[in-house]
Amino acid sequence: MEEVQTGHREALAEKVERLKRERGAVVLAHYYVPAETQRLADYVGDSFYLARLAKTLDASIIVLCGVSFMAESVKLLNPARRVLMPETAADCPMAHMVRQEDVDRVRAEVADLAVVAYVNTTAEVKRWADVCVTSSNAIKVVRELPEKNILFIPDMNLGRYVAEQVPEKHVILNRGYCPTHNKIGLAQVEALELAHPDALILAHPECTREVLDEADFIGSTKQIIERIATGEEREFIVLTVVGVADQIERRSEGQGKRIYFPEPAPVCPNMAMVTPEKLLSCLENMAGEVALPAEPQRAVKPLERMLELAGR
Numbered sequence: 001m002e003e004v005q006t007g008h009r010e011a012l013a014e015k016v017e018r019l020k021r022e023r024g025a026v027v028l029a030h031y032y033v034p035a036e037t038q039r040l041a042d043y044v045g046d047s048f049y050l051a052r053l054a055k056t057l058d059a060s061i062i063v064l065c066g067v068s069f070m071a072e073s074v075k076l077l078n079p080a081r082r083v084l085m086p087e088t089a090a091d092c093p094m095a096h097m098v099r100q101e102d103v104d105r106v107r108a109e110v111a112d113l114a115v116v117a118y119v120n121t122t123a124e125v126k127r128w129a130d131v132c133v134t135s136s137n138a139i140k141v142v143r144e145l146p147e148k149n150i151l152f153i154p155d156m157n158l159g160r161y162v163a164e165q166v167p168e169k170h171v172i173l174n175r176g177y178c179p180t181h182n183k184i185g186l187a188q189v190e191a192l193e194l195a196h197p198d199a200l201i202l203a204h205p206e207c208t209r210e211v212l213d214e215a216d217f218i219g220s221t222k223q224i225i226e227r228i229a230t231g232e233e234r235e236f237i238v239l240t241v242v243g244v245a246d247q248i249e250r251r252s253e254g255q256g257k258r259i260y261f262p263e264p265a266p267v268c269p270n271m272a273m274v275t276p277e278k279l280l281s282c283l284e285n286m287a288g289e290v291a292l293p294a295e296p297q298r299a300v301k302p303l304e305r306m307l308e309l310a311g312r
Helices: 002-023 047-054 068-077 100-109 138-144 156-165 186-195 221-230 242-251 276-285 296-310
Strands: 025-030 043-045 061-065 082-084 113-118 131-133 149-153 170-173 200-203 235-239 258-260
Touching: 002 025, 002 276, 025 047, 043 047, 047 068, 047 296, 061 068, 061 276, 068 082, 068 296, 100 113, 100 149, 113 138, 131 138, 131 296, 138 156, 138 296, 149 156, 156 170, 186 200, 186 235, 200 221, 221 235, 221 242, 235 242, 242 258
Parallel strands: 025 043, 025 061, 061 082, 113 131, 113 149, 149 170, 200 235, 235 258
Antiparallel strands: none
């Protein structure tokens, strides 16, 4: 049975590589999609890396293995190119967890304000913002802004963490969250600490405050991977989506490091939908094309400002 599965994977990979060449396509994948899908991609990274990379590619077709807000961002930054999604139903619940009336109310009530939108938002929400951020650059971008007051949308956990790191700003929070990270509980973390007392604890800032309080290191997905790959420690407790495990193993190969995730393992159900079979079907049928959102210039402006401020 294992030989049959291996043969299927190899045949699928060969078809994907052939179709990429024939279509002139490049495949981008987020760390949270299944490991088998990541291995078929030309580039794997977090949302900031993929957003920045998308502007530099000369491929006529970009296939985004991730969720809808990521594909929208790539299309906004590359309006003349075809952008495809292997699974168009893959969405991010947090991307919708903010209301325009709340943003409008704060803008009307608070002077010297910048609306900062986590990149994990729809194109519509980005149109309400002054600048976008990712978990890897949020602190830097917020610190660079000239405004004293910041409305951070939609993730209250990341927003609270940013506020603590940039105390010179007054950060107003919105009650959005990532369901997968929000489910990682203190009891799960404590159980891992008891089982592995020498392990370094690394957490994504989308986790709750009580979980972040237990962490030795807080960072974006990419920063967590880098910390493990370059660290001298041998055991690590990782508090983020289990999809990062493949890249951690690749970057740490031969180092004898051990990685532990909470139980049950944190899985993003939307990212999990982006399977190798769906990637192949997408390339075969040129399906899942992403349309340019309404008022694209208003939505792309916060993304471009993010790239400008984060690059300083």
